[in-house]
Amino acid sequence: MNQAINTCITGLNNIGQGFWDYAAGVFIQASVLIVLLLILDFVLRKRVRAVFRYCLWMLLFVKLVLPASFTLPTGIGYWLGDYFPSEVSIAKLMPQTKEAVPMFIDIPQRHIFFETPTMNETVATEFELESISWQGLVFSGWLVGMLVLLALLVRRIYFVRRLIVNSRSANERSLEMLEECRCRIGIRQSVELRLTGNKLSPAVCGLFKPVILIPAALLKKLSREKLKAVLIHELAHIKRDDAWVNLLQTMLLIVYFYNPLVWIANAMIRRIREQAVDEMVLVTLRPETKSYSNMLIDIAEMAFWRPNFSLRIIGVVESKKALERRINHMLTRPVPKSSKLGCLGLIAIVVIGAILLPMGRNSMTMAAGTQEISSENSKTNIIIPGLRVGEYTFSMSKDEILKSLGKPKAIFYGDQKYTLDNLPEQYFMHFVDISFHISGDSIKGITVLSPSYKLANGLGVGDSEQKIKQAFGDNFQLKETEWKDFLSYEDKGLMFEIHKQDRTVMEINVSPVPGSESYIKADIPPTSTINEQGRIVDKVDYPFVNDPKVIGGWKSVDFVREINQFNPAEKSWKGDLYLNHLIFEEGGKIAGNILTWTKGLVLSDDTASKYIVREIDGSAYMFFEWKSGDYTIRYMKPFYYVLKKVSVEGLKYEPMVGKKADIPPTSTINEQGRIVDKIDYSFINDSNVIGTWKSVDFVDEMEQFKAGEKQWKGRDGELYLKGLIFLPNGKTFKPWWTWTKGLVFHSGDKTAAQYTIKDIEGSTYMFYEWKSGDYVIR
Incomplete structure (x- = not known):
């Protein structure tokens, strides 16, 4: 008995291993394809017709029936196969080898009835049960899930069958209109129209003999024009063979139910299918298109008596949310001239499919180092002036650089070249896209040679001189040396070398700033940090310290670069002031805003702005640091808002920023x-x-x-x-x-x-x- 069980378990483990090897590869490839299709759909949704987007999503069905190893020279997998695995390489679980034990073979003898119990127990214990591998458990879980979903599908099929059996034929007037609509839309096969007592939206059932089901109560309320729109909508589903596509879609969903992205794709396909049908109806009803959206609204109002109805047969309306999206789609898109894909559309789908579907690897793969080089070249690193370039900081040693980057392409100082065995006191160590100026064992400078490294404001090697000037303004001083082929813009911890001829950045030199945490222009506090996005993040978790003189209202009167530029008699800022006022309340709150305060600072989620209060000509003025994106992203020194202390009552119902609205007296x-x-x-x-x-x-x-x-x-x-x-x-x-x-x-x-x-x-x-x-x- 145990031997039979072990045979079954071993078979289950082997099947599970094969299932995992196949399913994991398909899971990754299908997920990548769905993400790419979501991006394409988002980009194209306002530029192409729904029928093109629908055919684009049909590529997913093709992908799910193709093996993960499928490859073509046109496919992304042919060139990037390392990123789209056709199988998952996992060490197979080998059966454990047990110590040799005596084999007991029962030979019938005359004294068999005198066998001892001990001998029987020994024989029984020799056949131990095998354990089920995790791959076997995964396969078992998938099998159970698939069988449950199949059972639900069968139940749904019987439910639809009962609907048809319990329905009755439509009246003569409706059948005549059906025949008229069938000829108008161009369907040759016969279509049956039946009335049901169930409260559901009009729907199409049946694969070989299509039946249109309409609630009898709904038919009585529909005008002739709206009934015509309903029938043409359902006939459009039949003409497009949507019932067959829906069956394939359902079967693939059952098989790949473990992939959440397949469920998302399933919802997208259903949504776009209805939009494509809407386009076909609008083309068919071209002279009568105005009534179509109103018909959908009426159907929704009359037919949504069972909001959780989950039959999922093809119909006019599946949910209010879906209907709203469809009406918005019709509102934002012109009536198409044709509902067909067309030759150009078909060619585009074939080309996109030839690129996206084959994700199997090229049989003659590139060298193993190709993936690493590609990965490195595609990575963009942030330059923080005075501190680091990407992951390389001025505190690193020569050995740490060599460990990270490997052997340098060149070591030199001036015209003299060196090797790692005869290094001078001072030298440059050059790699593919970065170079280090080293003195002794410390880094004195880092030179960026490629656009893969960028400042937080996006500037990098290859950018124009004009772009540098626009980003950093007049404070960046231009230097020119006759015997060099470049100009230079310099600031604390940073220098751009601009080619004299084409006026583009050749190199970016980054150097440490002795005794300072200052980066470009902004004097960043030592308690501040730079996050992964290259943004300045100030320390904001300060305890509250009261400051009685700041409590009250402060109205903006000017906006200046430096505090000493402020003149109460003459406004420096010529434009409108964005910040109108601040109201400092007891306990560290600022009225009508998420800002808080403690003595000397105004705090937001990621900035700590200083404020300074001064008496000028008998009035109290506040100089408030304005830390906008110029500070957090572009590292610029903040300007100051100048605010004058005024009565809170005059500011209570004024907007903190922008112009004031005409508020109704009832508000x-x-x-x-x-x-x-x-x-x-x-x-x-x-x-x-x-x-x-x-x-x-x-x-x-x-x-x-x-x-x-x-x-x-x-x-x-x-x-x-x-x-x-x-x-x-x-x-x-x-x-x-x-x-x-x-x-x-x-x-x-x-x-x-x-x-x-x-x-x-x-x-x-x-x-x-x-x-x-x-x-x-x-």
Whole structure:
């Protein structure tokens, strides 16, 4: 018996090992492909039609049925095969070798009945059970999970079958319309239309004999035009063979259920499939496209009686969230001329597939060092002037550099060359993209020779002289030496060598700053650090120390580079002041902001800004360090806001930054300093507003709007709000947004935004107040 069990366990372990070797490789390759497809989809979603994006995602199905070892010269795996393993190399578990023991063989003899119990026990203990390997356990878990999902699929199939059996044929009028729509969309096979008593969205069932199921209650409420749109939508699914694709999609999901990215891809494919069908419907209904989005809204309102319905058959609507995305897609995209992929689209899909699908390695792989070189060259390191270049600091020894980088390409000083066996007191040790100036055993300078090392502001070797000037301003002094072929910009711990002819950076020389933690321009406190992104992070965990003279209101009056530049009689800063005021409260709080304070410092999440209070001409002035991105990212010395002490009452309802909003008399300011509008208005109907509104512009004043001429230029002209959908009875397609005549309410932000409807040049436009954080907080 034990021998039989051991045979089964050994077989399970072997199958598990093979499963793991295959599944792990496919897991990695499929995950990489899904990430690449997500990036491509994000980049292309506003530039191509949904049918192209849908076919792009079909490449995943092809990938999941191909072996991980599949390779082509066009594929990324052919050239980067080391990064896309076709199998996982894991040491196989060898069976343990036991010490030799006597083999007992029972030979029938006359005295067999006189065997002792001891002998029987000895024979029984010789066959010990094998243990199940972790690969065997993984395979068993996968098998159990797959069988559970298959059982759920069978249950779903029987459920659909019962739906069809319990349904009834549609009336003559509906069947005539079905026949009309079938001919219009170009389907030759017969399609059956049946009515069901279940409360679900219209759907397509069946692979060989497609059936369209529509709730009987829904059919009674649909107008002729909307019923036509519903039928064409379902027929579009049939024409595209979406039921077959959905079956393949479901089977692959069951097999690869262990990969969470496959579930994400599954949701993406379902979403884009509906968008592609919408495009086909819009092309088919080209003269009647205006009613299509309204039909979807009506279907959703009437059919979402079972919000957790999880049949997952192909239908008009699967969820409100999915429907909202589809309507937004239609709002932001023009009606396509064709719903077909086209020759160019097919060629593009084939080319992309030829590149992305083959991830198996080239049979004649490159040398082992290629991967290391590629990895090193693709790595970008941060230059911190006066401190380090990437991982190399001035505290390192020569031996540490050699251990990290290996043998240098050259060692020299002036025209003289050296080797590691006869080093002088002072020399340069040159590697591929970096060089070290060494004196004795200490580093005196590090020279960057390639763009793989960059300053935190992005500057590096190869950048133009103009770019350097723009980044560092007038304080960077230009030096020129006649007998050298470069110009130089110098500052503390840093020098750029600019080629005289092409005016680009040849080298960046970094040197230590004796006795100082100062980096470019900014005198950074010794308690501050540089994070992995190259940003300055100040120490901010200071205990609170009271400062009675700072408590109260301070209003901005100027913005200066140095404190001694301030003149109360003449404003130095010519533009508007972004910071309007600060209100220092007891206990270290600053009103209406996340800032806090302790004596001498104003603290944020990652900056500690000094403040200095001085008496000038009988008034108290505060000089407040403004540590913006110029300090944290570009290492520039902060400017100073100059604030004059004033009464708190005059600042209480003024914005801390920016211009003041015209706050309605019904609104209030809460304890956090936020504007809270009145939103508990009774509902008043406005039939003019019900429907779908697409965003076309964003203006400061209504008078600025010109039909056909877009005023908004920010964000490359992209509008954040794509559109609004107003439903009857004060509802919208966002649960936290409601409306009454003239107002739209946001229950989360507590805002009441006005809307105004105007007819301009034969079209109807809505002007909708955009009450974002600029209104509520600032």
